[in-house]
Amino acid sequence: MTAALADRTLTAADRCDRCGAQAYVRVVLESSGGELQFCAHHARAVEGTLRPLASHWQDETGRLTEKAALPED
DSSP states (O other): OOHHHHTSOOOTTOBOTTTOSBOOEEEEETTTOOEEEEOHHHHHHHHHHHGGGEEEEEEOGGGGTOOOOOOOO
């Protein structure tokens, strides 16, 4: 998997593999190169198990607490 693909910003179309909610974390597994996506809740639940197996851990959960930019007049 290329770095550009792994670092692609997650969108509303990206869904959690556990529950179907919007994904904010992408995990690329070192052994297979396979990709998993998780919502913030499930990413926290599996992080201890998957982080050691991951070649890439893309965490965009900070977007959940960002304030939306208001348009200027």
